[in-house]
Amino acid sequence: MKHLLSPLDLSVEELNNLLDLARDISHNPDKYSKRCEGKKLATLFYEPSTRTRLSFEAAMLNLGGSVLGFSSANSSSASKGESVADTIRVISCYADIAAMRHPKEGAPMVAASVSRIPVINAGDGGHQHPTQTLTDLMTIRELGGSLDNFTIGLCGDLKFGRTVHSLISSLVRYSNIKFVLISPKELRIPDYIREDVLKENNCDFVEVESLDDVIGDLDFLYMTRVQRERFFSEDEYLRMKGFYVLDKAKMAKAKENMYVLHPLPRVNEISVEVDDDPRAAYFKQAQFGVYVRMALILTLLGLDK
Amino acid sequence: MKHLLSPLDLSVEELNNLLDLARDISHNPDKYSKRCEGKKLATLFYEPSTRTRLSFEAAMLNLGGSVLGFSSANSSSASKGESVADTIRVISCYADIAAMRHPKEGAPMVAASVSRIPVINAGDGGHQHPTQTLTDLMTIRELGGSLDNFTIGLCGDLKFGRTVHSLISSLVRYSNIKFVLISPKELRIPDYIREDVLKENNCDFVEVESLDDVIGDLDFLYMTRVQRERFFSEDEYLRMKGFYVLDKAKMAKAKENMYVLHPLPRVNEISVEVDDDPRAAYFKQAQFGVYVRMALILTLLGLDK
Amino acid sequence: MKHLLSPLDLSVEELNNLLDLARDISHNPDKYSKRCEGKKLATLFYEPSTRTRLSFEAAMLNLGGSVLGFSSANSSSASKGESVADTIRVISCYADIAAMRHPKEGAPMVAASVSRIPVINAGDGGHQHPTQTLTDLMTIRELGGSLDNFTIGLCGDLKFGRTVHSLISSLVRYSNIKFVLISPKELRIPDYIREDVLKENNCDFVEVESLDDVIGDLDFLYMTRVQRERFFSEDEYLRMKGFYVLDKAKMAKAKENMYVLHPLPRVNEISVEVDDDPRAAYFKQAQFGVYVRMALILTLLGLDK
Known part of the structure; x- marks a missing residue:
């Protein structure tokens, strides 16, 4: 058993x-x-x-x-x-x-x-939260046709988000996955993911601060929540909060076949105006x-x- | 759908x-x-x-x-x-x-x-609360044989009781329904029910203060709770509370085929001594x-x- | 019905x-x-x-x-x-x-x-709690083959434990059951069980303070919790608490076919080291x-x- x-x-x-x-x-x-x-x-x-x-x-x-x-x-x-x-x-x-x-x-x-x-x-x-990870993997596989050869953006709180860590750890076992890690500095992925998972598996990845700059490169965008209280200062929060909210303007820069995933519940990190976009896959994911x-x-x- | x-x-x-x-x-x-x-x-x-x-x-x-x-x-x-x-x-x-x-x-x-x-x-x-209203309508129809030609008493808090408002709004669509609205002055039906529903549909209705005075006229009596805190004064409450409690004495004045309904839960507005009366229909209603x-x-x- | x-x-x-x-x-x-x-x-x-x-x-x-x-x-x-x-x-x-x-x-x-x-x-x-009692009776009957001719130890809080009272009241209806009642003086069975149930039914029973002294005589041992706050004094509690905790040392003195029952949940009155003993029957009981x-x-x- x-x-x-x-x-x-x-x-x-x-x-x-x-x-x-x-x-x-x-x-x-x-x-x-x-x-x-x-x-x-x-x-x-x-x-x-x-x-x-x-x-x-x-x-x-x-x-x-x-x-x-x-x-x-x-x-x-x-x-x-x-x-x-x-x-x-x-x-x-x-x-x-x-x-x-x-x-x-x-x-x-x-x-x-x-x-x-x-x-x-x-x-x-x-x-x-392994069944969330299985859900994420099935979503990528069903929408993308396989689990290989994708550029996958992970956006938001990459430090505390267990779903992000599990997804990375699972995807490094497939071929030619490139990760684009999008987060404020305070919320970058932990060292053990960077060193023991990504580098250990010779995985291609970049770490950036702004979703806007990279959204055009992505095949999948995995959004997560960024909680206000996790920023170092209120100034930092105010300066950056818009970086991690997905709206129509940002979607306009994305590929036509990029899919948006989210483990749910969302609060406001994905604007409801995106819900009707055919690339919004977070309810299909459920x-x-x-x-x-x-x-x-x-x-x-x-x-x- | x-x-x-x-x-x-x-x-x-x-x-x-x-x-x-x-x-x-x-x-x-x-x-x-x-x-x-x-x-x-x-x-x-x-x-x-x-x-x-x-x-x-x-x-x-x-x-x-x-x-x-x-x-x-x-x-x-x-x-x-x-x-x-x-x-x-x-x-x-x-x-x-x-x-x-x-x-x-x-x-x-x-x-x-x-x-x-x-x-x-x-x-x-x-x-x-539409399924309560459907329940009330089915109860009247099954016990009375139709939804037409009845004198229906509604007793208690007619101001805040949503089940009462919905029931009236539904019954005015049937023929020859007469309403007897029994409540303290403070808890009479709201104007929009009186003007836009009852009068608009040329519906026969009277508004009275005492259940005792009218119970003999009714084919159905729909009881609701009257909460103490909804009266203008303690004096008013003490003077009137007995008006809205259904007991054996009041049932003795009612028709032999009058049915008593209640959306439940009841507190004390129907005395338990009424439960065994064959006209008590509030548990059948469930x-x-x-x-x-x-x-x-x-x-x-x-x-x- | x-x-x-x-x-x-x-x-x-x-x-x-x-x-x-x-x-x-x-x-x-x-x-x-x-x-x-x-x-x-x-x-x-x-x-x-x-x-x-x-x-x-x-x-x-x-x-x-x-x-x-x-x-x-x-x-x-x-x-x-x-x-x-x-x-x-x-x-x-x-x-x-x-x-x-x-x-x-x-x-x-x-x-x-x-x-x-x-x-x-x-x-x-x-x-x-009659279905607990039925559970206890089935457990004894399935493991022991009948409900007659057993020496049954009941250990712990015999004063407030309703499962103990119900079990005794049920078992006195069978033949040749001997009870060994093991508890601190403060938590002995109530008089109505001793007088109206045990004596009334001419049932053989003894009341003792220490599990260690009697465990070797038992066919079944029914354990219950003893709560600290039920002792007369902290000194009493400290002196006696070990008397009512079943561990490997005590199990070593028990018969090879003695079964241990417990209504669950247990806290610490049965040491987890006993769980793997084939005589531990409290999970089978569930x-x-x-x-x-x-x-x-x-x-x-x-x-x-």
Whole structure:
């Protein structure tokens, strides 16, 4: 039995198989609509994350399975002092697979170590959120046709954004990916990503401050939020905030087949005027997220064949 | 595709078709028990409303469909600042139809304007609660045999009670309905209902202060709560509170086939001693609420034929 | 129609039938996997209890039924002042059976008195928690082969622990059960259990202070939590706390076929080093809890044949 704790738990081959399966599901949903009949997914959300939770629930329901669980810690036994290890042991009696969201890094790993059922990390603190990364990879692959030979812009808070770190770490395993890292100086990618991931893999990348300067070069633009309180000073914030807001004017400079991704929720870093642009792919991404979670559930339950 | 935002979104013909369907469902539930197999309802409750939420969930489950969603805003992405428009765009990827409850008037309308799936307004602030009105109409029609030729008493807080306003606005489209409006002066129906709805439609109505005086004339009595804090003075409250509490003594003066309705929850405006009276129809009403929501889901999904 | 409000609502014969059915379910789950198709369980949890709620939900889902409800009072109509009686009358329109957890003793009984559907008490304050008792009885019966002729140790807080009181009250109906009651003096079983249950039934029992002294005599050891604040003094607590913590050293003195039970959640009264001991049965117990709830739902719905 296997778990999914980090996006790198999957080899490139396993990942490609998973994305192939997700693609087949997206084209032939009826073929899979009873595949998980009689199976139960437990959604163990120690902190609320509506979008991720509902994406998992939709995935399991689309497969003909059912769902039980909790959506925040205060409605769980955690408040009575039960350990994550004990909880998953009990949940192993109730469900066939579990998706766990937890504010503490490593909690899903602890759970997996004693679980009798597959555990999916649905986000653990600032650490990992592997199904978001799988969603991002499927989106790039479906819209671009492959995961090779792209110039990919990552824009916003590259320091704290775990989705960005995971996406980079996954994409360096493919061929000829060039990264354009767009952020204020305060929010550049951490050293371990720059040194141990990008340079270690001889990956082509540049770091810039302004989206405007580079948007024309990109095949994909991955937007993230930039929070005001993360700037060194109010002056800096005021000087730079516009650099990281995607609007129609910036889109006019982009390639005709550049796609815009965003892990959602967005606040104001993508202007709503961009929503109707055919290159805006962030809501399609939410749809791919369901397919990739369906593929993951099938794979971990051994029902993918 | 259509949404249901206000009870008046439906023409009289559409409404009659819906109520016919609801009646058929109530008589032949098995015929419909798999009609929504593979379909998903999203219950998006930005404020708690257990009864309404569970009525929708029971409706969808009775149709063989499944349910996902959230039951209060603090377990939703709203707390991360996401707009209702973005939420429904994402939910459109997860579900086939959505029921939205929101404290702000108009929120379901905003959602409907960008949604790819039908949106049902499950109550937006003091504005509309169309499925309650459909429930009330079905109850009158099933118990009375039609929606024409009745004297209908509406009792309690007629000023702020949205269910009362919606019910009046819907019933004026039928023939020979006479309204008896029973409330303290402070809580009489608003001018726009009196002038633009009742008078505009040449509808027969009287406004009185005491339920006792008129209960003998009624075919239906629709009770609502009167909150202490809505009276001008404590003296007024003490003088009048008994006027609006339905008890056995008042029921003794009512017709033998008068039915009592209430949108629930009740507090003390209907004495529990009335519960066993065969004319007490407020719990039957909850049952009709499930049937009418089943009919609505089928109609909006185009599965009514 | 019947409800389950107390473990003693069931005669010994009914209880044996229920446990037989639970056993058959555990051996042939597929035989029962569609038995509740089209049926709905309402989980009415006025206070959170994740484990109990999810055990009921897993049970109903395993039977092919579906689930609706609420997991805490603040997401229920209780906050609008609705009575438990009114709530269950409405829920009777939405579901086929209900499991109710309530902080107030007697609330499920009030509900049952007006309900049109079977009501299961899923815990009411310090009063009863009958499905926990059924779980405990099934565990003893499955692991020990019967419910007769055992020496059963009950350890920890025997004064306030409702699961202990219910278990004793149920087991005295079987033959040749000897109880070893292990607790600090402050937390000995209440008089009404000692006089009206144990002595009244001529039951063999001893009361001791130290687990170490008696563990070698036991066929089953039922552990419960001892809370610090329940001791008379800090000195007492420090002197005695080790007496009630089960660890490897104590397990070494126990019989080779003694089983350890615990209603969960545990805090630290069973050391995690005991978890891998084959005699540790507290997680198996959680599994039996699902089977026995499946049997109960089938029995109350009249679907057990």
